[in-house]
Amino acid sequence: xxxxxxxxxxxxxxxxxxxxxxxxxxxxxxxxxxxxxxxxxxxxxxxxxxxxxxxxxxxxxxxxxxxxxxxxxxxxxxxxxxxxxxxxxxxxxxxxxxxxxxxxxxxxxxxxxxxxxxxxxxxxxxxxxxxxxxxxxxxxxxxxxxxxxxxxxxxxxxxxxxxxxxxxxxxxxxxxxxxxxxxxxx
Numbered sequence: 001x002x003x004x005x006x007x008x009x010x011x012x013x014x015x016x017x018x019x020x021x022x023x024x025x026x027x028x029x030x031x032x033x034x035x036x037x038x039x040x041x042x043x044x045x046x047x048x049x050x051x052x053x054x055x056x057x058x059x060x061x062x063x064x065x066x067x068x069x070x071x072x073x074x075x076x077x078x079x080x081x082x083x084x085x086x087x088x089x090x091x092x093x094x095x096x097x098x099x100x101x102x103x104x105x106x107x108x109x110x111x112x113x114x115x116x117x118x119x120x121x122x123x124x125x126x127x128x129x130x131x132x133x134x135x136x137x138x139x140x141x142x143x144x145x146x147x148x149x150x151x152x153x154x155x156x157x158x159x160x161x162x163x164x165x166x167x168x169x170x171x172x173x174x175x176x177x178x179x180x181x182x183x184x185x186x
Contacts, residue, residue, distance in 0.1 A: 037184045038076065038084040039167060041069045042092060042117040043101040043109040047186040054108035056081045063103035066093040085119065087169020087182045092119065094145045094168050114145070120167030120182040122151060124159050128179035131158045140171035140180050 006014065041060050044050050060083050061069045068091060072084045085092050094114055101109045122140070126132045131153075140159050141147045150165040159171075159180070169182040 037186055038072060038079070038082070039087060039120050039169065039182055039184050040186070041083050041085055041100050041109055042094065042098065042119055042166075042168075043104075043112040044119070045108055045110065050108050051079070051082065053106050054082055055106045056083075057105060058083075059103040059105060060100040060109055063099040065095065065097075065099065066090065068092045069100055085169060087172040088178075089173075091169035091173035093170065094166070114166075115164075117166040117168070118185065119169075120184045120186075121163070121165045122161045122167065122169075122171050122180050123183050124161060125179050125181065126158075128177050129159065130177055130179070139174050139176070143170040143174040144168075145170065 040047075040050060041064075045053060056071075058071070061071060068085050069083050070086065070090075072079050072082050074080060076082065076084070094117065098111065098114070101111045103109075124140075130137050136157070138153060141151050141153060144151050144165075145168060146164065146166070149162065151159055151161050151171060154160040167182045167185070171180045172182050
């Protein structure tokens with residue numbers, strides 16, 4: 001077959017087959033470890049269901065008055081165009097209206113009570129947090145929509161993130177030291 005010309009269809013079919021075979025052999029079951037793990041807008045379904053349900057219409061993006069929701073860019077690979085929140089750029093302000101959830105026509109975002117939103121969880125980087133160098137700081141607590149509940153300053157005067165953290169990213173957005181990041185729980 002090496003002397004025969006491949007049709008365009010066969011060329012792509014064989015090429016993609018070899019590529020995915022190589023990818024599977026190289027990465028195997030660890031593909032999930034390398035996957036892009038975005039912070040989704042409030043009320044998002046579990047990731048697989050979200051991806052199957054979201055129609056990328058942009059109504060959640062348009063309805064967000066704080067401009068916190070945007071479309072994933074090229075960094076998302078195959079997930080480009082799905083709505084995300086990038087807390088370091090613009091956190092979710094957990095609006096009273098929750099308009100993004102109300103605007104979603106496909107059901108990928110469900111209207112959820114503020115206290116039950118789960119976008120991710122904040123994680124403190126002890127190497128960057130100035131409280132671990134003896135300095136006082138409460139920015140992460142004062143910026144939180146649920147201060148002293150989702151995040152508080154412990155007896156050692158360090159921030160402690162509770163499981164009630166909804167992952168809105170306001171602490172990440174306002175921290176000048178890049179000492180706290182929201183980790184998606186997807």
